[in-house]
Amino acid sequence: MDILSHLTPMFFGLIAAGTLIGIIFGAIPGMTATMAVAVCLPLTYAFGLENGVALLLGLYVGGISGGMVPAVLLNIPGTPSSICTTFDGYPMAQKGEGERALKTGIVASIFGGLFSAAVLFFFAPVLADFAIKFSNVEKFLIILLALTVIASLCSNLLMGIFSGVLGVWLSLIGTYSIMEGGNGETRLMFDFMEYYLIDGFSLLPVLIGIFGLTTVLLDAETGFKGDSEHGRISLKGGKKFSFGVFKGQLTNLVRSSGIGTFVGMLPGVGGSAASVLAYSQEKNFSRDSSQMGKGAPQGIVSSEASNNALTGGALVPLLSLGIPGDSTTAILIGAFTLQGIQVGPLFIGNNMDTWYLIIIALVIANVLMFGIMYFAIRHIAKVIEVPKYILYPLIIMMCVVGAYAINYGIMFDVWTLLLFGVFGWVAHKIGLETVPLIIGFILGKSAEVYFVKSLESYGNYSIFFTKSPIAMFLWVLIAVSLAFAIYLNIRNRRQPEIES
Secondary structure (H helix, E strand, O other), X not given: OHHXXXXXXXXXXXXXXXXXXXXXXXXXXXOOHHHHHHHHHHHHHHHOHHHHHHXXXXXXXXXXXXXXXXXXXXXXOOOHHXXXXXXXXXXXXXXXXXXXXXHHHHXXXXXXXXXXXXXXXXXXXXXXXXHOOOOHHHHHHHHHXXXXXXXXXXXOHHHHHHHHHHHHHHHXXXXXXXXXXXXXXXXOXXXXXXXXXXXXXXXXXXXXXXXXXXXXXXXXXXXXXXXXXXXXXOOOOOOOOOHHHHOOOXXXXXXXHHHHHHHHHOXXXXXXXXXXXXXHHHHHHOOOHHXXXXXXXXXXHHHHHHHHHHHHHHHHHHHHHOOOOOHHHHHHHHHHHHOOOOOOOOHHHHOHHHHHHHHHHHHHHHHHHHHHHHHHHHHHHHHHHOXXXXXXXXXXXXXXXXXXXXXXXXXXXXXXXXXXXXXXXXXXHHOXXXXXXXXXXXXXXXXXXXXXXXHHXXXXXXHHHHXXXXXXXXXXXXXXXXXXXXXXXXXXXXXXXXXX
């Protein structure tokens, strides 16, 4: 088999390096898994597709898992998906059970990661085979549904919709290609911009700018002095970890992993939603829910199993439909783009070796994450002491060099990086939602192509409502997601009135 020729020492070495670097990024508050993948993305071009994806999957798995370290020791979630780990992890650490809390989370993490890898392996090909039968109408409605779901789950529905539409608008800047049903002329720009934006903004500098540089700018506002000393708890001493802590936790593990995997499949929802949902379900069904929030191991189990299950779940829509499940998998699209490969319904069937290597890399990354964190957690915990004023200049340098090198030395890509880095900072200040904006930017051109080709084939707009039962079902899902969002907004507005 050709697949065996790719299982080289470099393949395994890149997974290990990616997992370790991801853990380090996740363990430093503010430096998320998404940031790790964005900063290291340009390196994948030199490694080739299989080795490059192996590196990025290691970063993804390691970054999500590493977030539990500051959550337990500092009461600060290293990644958004670790927020519920602070509820019980920090109280355990205050009682001298910091190492026990971390190792409980590590074991839950590998269970969730392997659970989601199994779901990815069995479910993604089935979904891809089904999606191959979609016409341009159904493909357009799938993208519309993805953008609607993302917007509806934002804290502000209108701002979520606006952010998604803005992302689509940004993606349309450039030449309206004749191959896509256009007139071959540039659009949505001033004349002096044509030389630079004839092909629009390059995807990869945009991703690195928003998820790399923006994070640095936001963190720089607060200042870096003493950021690693706040509330840190030692791992020495205290109650030791035992696998007996998982006695009676199988239902919690399976339920939380299932929730994390399912939430991962929903475009743009994110790990924090998976963690909160799994934690709340465990609190509802736990025999002794009164202890949750006071240092209960089952709280850590639910949080860490769910947020690590997100990794495989988020890859399902990416590899079967071409729709990223979260911000990190949105960046993974960039890795495939660098290699000239388009993800979507045909990807798995046309790239079977790559598909199996992705599964292998995901499983190995989870196993390595467990080994590295379980046996070296005391050393990894020291990462939170590294000053950010040393790390961030290095990260900015990597962002700039990466953006410049991606398209063989185009200086405008560096300006794109800086422009979208500042844009992301401004967006955060005014309340724009970054995830729907980026996913709108990624899917915008495809949505336009499917929309135009549908009209060219059938001649009128009614085809979007009468093409097939699948199209009608997708419209129902779109309506349900919007109705659910409106309901949540109304309920959230009423709650303060009731409390007052």
